[in-house]
Each structure stands twice: as C-alpha cells, then as structure tokens.
Amino acid sequence: MKKIRCALIGSGNIGTDLIYKIQRSEVLEPVWMVGIDPESEGLARAREMGLKTTAEGVDGLLPHVLEDNIQIAFDATSAYVHAENSRKLNALGVLMIDLTPAAIGPLCVPPVNLRQHADKLEMNVNMISCAGQATIPVVHAVSRIQSVGYAEIVASLASKSIGPGTRANLDEFTYTTSNAIEKVGGARKGKALAIINPAEPPMIMRNTISCLTDDEPDQERITASILEMIGEVQKYVPGYRLVNGPLFDGNKVAVFMEVAGLGDYLPTYAGNLDIMTAAATRTAEMFAEEILKGTIQLPAPEVA
C-alpha cells in the first residue's frame, strides 16, 4: 500500500521515538531526520534506521521536499524555532504536526477533537504537551457530562525522560498545557503542574486529574464516561491505565492515572514520550488516510 512520506525535525528523545512509531504505521513512512549537530547521536541513530539526515536544520531539508515527495512533517524542536519551520514547510505544501509548545495551530488531542481537524484540513496542528495528551481526555470525559469550572492536572515525570529543551523552557510547557485544559478539555479554568522526579529506578509517568464540577457530580455517569475515554486512549497508548479513583469529594472528581510506554526508544517508564509520539502519529495517520483516499488534498507548493 502506498504510504505518505514524512520528515522528522529534531533528533532528540521525541524525534527518535517517532521513528519507531512511524515505521510501524501502515500509512506513514519516515524518510528524513533533521538535526542541527552533525555529531548528534540522534542523527546517527536515524541513519542506522535507514533515514536520510541533514544537520543543517530545516533549510537542509527544503531542497529535498519536492523530489522526495514529503507531505507531512513532525516538529520536535522548540517553541522558538517552530513558527519559522512551519512557515517554510507549509509553503511547500507540507502539513505540519507540531510537538513543541508553540501552539500556533489548533490544539489536538486525538480522542477529543482529531476528527474536526481532519475535516478542516488544518496545515498546522499542535500536540500540546505530554501532560496535556495524558490528562485532557479525562477532563473532557468529565466536562462532556457536566460543566467543569476548574480542572487541574499534576504530571510526575521521570527525570531521565525529560530532555534539555523541555527543561530549559518549563514555563512554555505550563502555559500551553493550562490553556489546552480549557480550550480542548472544556474546563472554564485550567492549571497544569509538572514535577520531575529523579528516583532510581525511574518512576513511571503519573498523572492526577482533578475537576471541580459546578453542580454535584453525577458519579455513575462521570465514572462511565471516564472509563470509556480511557479505552479510547488505550487504542493508541496501551499502557494508559487507571490506578485509583475516580474519587469524589464534594464537587471534586479526582482520577489517578499512570502511563507506561512501549519501550521503543526510552524504557517503559517514559510513558510521557509515548503518549506524545503516539498521539502525533495517530493524528498524522488520520490525515494520511484522507490524503490517500483523495478526500483531502494538500495545497500545491508556492513557487519560490
């Protein structure tokens, strides 16, 4: 079967894990890996895995986009360079999946709103953050039953799974995730907290989601909605698991989750990596299927 050819930008933890996910896809094929350091391990690994590489950033990729028929790109660099990367690739008719906190395009959490984006053919879709992907489905599962005035999420991440980019820009992570809890999760106000824990052996990603409902929570319906949503996420992240809860306390609903990864690039504790790359892959697959069916058509490249 024909596959849509993809470029990965950023050869860190996320970019590398994406190679594994995309290689398994029936509709996507990883072709290029873009880095900025010729000595980087990530680029060497990508070459070993059969990808073409450049260490000259996105500009090193641009001359090859048309001849290699690249139609989807994943950006796992930083919020600061994403806008420029996106502009250059969109101009060549490449659809951009944004894994940075830049969030210049619409926010996407697959089980909540992926369908809407595919129907609209957005040329830039943002994946929010690992914590956002792990928690917003649960917020939405509550808010689709009854209105949520405030939702708060706490993500605990293993130190070894957090790369230098996220560390140096923790505020962007906080802002983007908090905003998405509102925009996609459906809470009127959202707040995100992140904790990086260095325990050895590394702790598995944990997420606690708390929602304050306006009226007394309908325990039965909310519980059923949450369990159904967990099932939806498990379709692309099998290690997404309810540990405790939902715990009801007045108008507060608290859910205690863990996310085990598939262990593709980093070991299974790094569920945060998996939920991000799996969500991005699922998003790209949805677009790819539509492109292959001919139901959507990417714009023709602008003539330079």
Next chain:
Amino acid sequence: MSESNSLKGRKVILHDMCLRDGMHAKREQISIEQMVKVATALDASGVPYIQVTHGAGLGGNSLQHGFAPHSNEEYISAVAAQMKQAKVSVLLIPGLGTMKELQSAYDCGARSVHVATHCTEADTSPQHIAFARKLGMDTSGFLMMAHLNDPAGIAKQGKLMESYGAQTVYVTDSAGYMLPEDVKARIGALREVLNPETEIGFHGHHNLGMGIANSIAAIEAGASRIDGSAAGLGAGAGNTPLEVFAAVCERMGIETGVDLFKLMDVAEDIIVPMMEHVVRVDRESLTLGYAGVYSTFLLHSKRASERFGVPARDILVELGRKKMIGGQEDMILDTAMTMAKERGLLKSA
C-alpha cells in the same frame, strides 16, 4: 577554645519563613491582617528578609496544595507596603510557578526570590533565575531535598544555578533529614566550586531537632544566609526556630543584626497563639526526618490517614520508599488508596 569561637564576628543574613513555610502548618489559612502584623513585628526586630505567600510559593493556590484565602499578590502588596527595612521575598518552584507570576510578585513589591528545584533538577530553573536577575531581584537558587544528592552532585547543581545568574545557592533540607556532617559536606563542596562572591545559604527543618545545629554547621562550612522561622512555624516539625538561632548566634559572636528580645516577643506573643497545632517533633514529623520525606507531606498524610484508615506513619514511610519528592502531594492520596486496597479497607475499582 573550640572552633565555635572561630565564628566570632561572622556576619549572617537571616531570612524568615514563617509567613510562607508557616502557611503549610496553617493549612494555608493565614489572613492578610495576621501576615501584616507578623511581618511588621519582624521588620521592627531587624529581620532583613521576610518570605511571604502561599506555602508552595508563586502559583501555589491549587487543589494540589490548597487555596489560601487571598491571592499571592494581595499578601505581597499588603506586607511590602508596611516594610521599613526588610525586603519581601517569594518562593518560585518551576513547574508550578511561572515568570508571569514572578513579574506580578515583583510589581507588588517582592524584591528577593528563592528559585527552587529538586536537588538534581537545577536545569529546570535557567529562565526563572535569569528573569529574576533581569528584574533586579536578590536571586537565590534553592536546592530542595538536598539529602538526596551527594556533595559532589550538589556542587554541580549549584554551579549550574550560579551560571544562570543565582547570587546565592541554598542547601535545602526539606525533609529535616540531614545531620551536621551532611550539611558541612554539601556546603563545603559548594564553597569549593562557586565564585567567591556567590553566597551560600542553608534552609533547615527541625524534624530531627537539628535545625540550629545544622545551621551552625552550615556557617562553619561557609554559609552566610540562614533561613529560619519565628517560633519555628513551618512544615513538618517546623523550620529552624529563628529566635533560638539568633540567641545561639549572639552567644557565639555571630552577627545577625536582629534584636533578639524583640524577635523572642514576636515568636511568643504573636506566632505561638496563631498555631493550630503545636509545631514540634511528634511521631509523624519525626517520621519525616527519619525517613527523609518532604516536610509538607505531614498534614496531607494525616488527612489521608483519617479518610482511608491507613496510619499516617505507614503512608509516610511508603512515600519515602517510593522516593516521592516535593510537589507530589497527589501521590499521598494515591498511595493511601493503594495501601487501603491492599489491606482490604477499600474496594478495588
């Protein structure tokens, strides 16, 4: 005589924590009026730095950490307006607080900040430290749970914070676990690598009754800033009781610049009557110090214990075993529920 005499004439800057760390011991319920009253009295006692706001610092108001009756901005503005000599400081833990909140704290009058990370994660603080310096704030890097990193590791993390712009690097004994030799080893290692103009601080908790001894050990090893709290009002068994520490300093000839008797009066006449429980080394707070658990977990564990019937001490020991760190208060309920299921006290979902 002993080496204590060698400290004669050393100058040490005291930093009071009772209106920030003390919020934990008050379930975040200190009113604006109380805060202004305490801060004014501390200011009049000559305490040069006074930390205020929610116990978890900027961004602290949350389901995770509790809601204070007022916003941080309201506390800072109310206190800063009344200060004659003291500087108002705040705590910022990246991942919880953000630069936006630091800007607004500054706008309300805060002039000093502890930028806090877990003792191995200093590289989550560069943007906040740099931003605090840009605002012109007195900026400290604050390495929490410092017993969980060895002296060489602490030195490396402190050097990172210095490279981001921190003017002071703190060894923070969040669990009240350290003994004087542990403190000396870490402060000594920092002193060896930091620039001579970079100051070193120590922030103690009194869970093993070592707050004073550890603070003196810190000064011996090169620290020049000590955090304490009037009457010890703080998380766990409290912080190093500031008035006791000031008295010891006076005996040893260490210069703090505070008026000891006035400080004693603040502790006795204002702080002690405010306490909801006597902040002291009791069974649970001792467990924190003994097991190396974050002091703030104390009251959360007691509440979880009441709800699920698992003794607080068992919960705390399990949290220590699982190496939970500051900010993971949600894992207290989670751990209590899991333990309750194992003990047949709670039905599995």
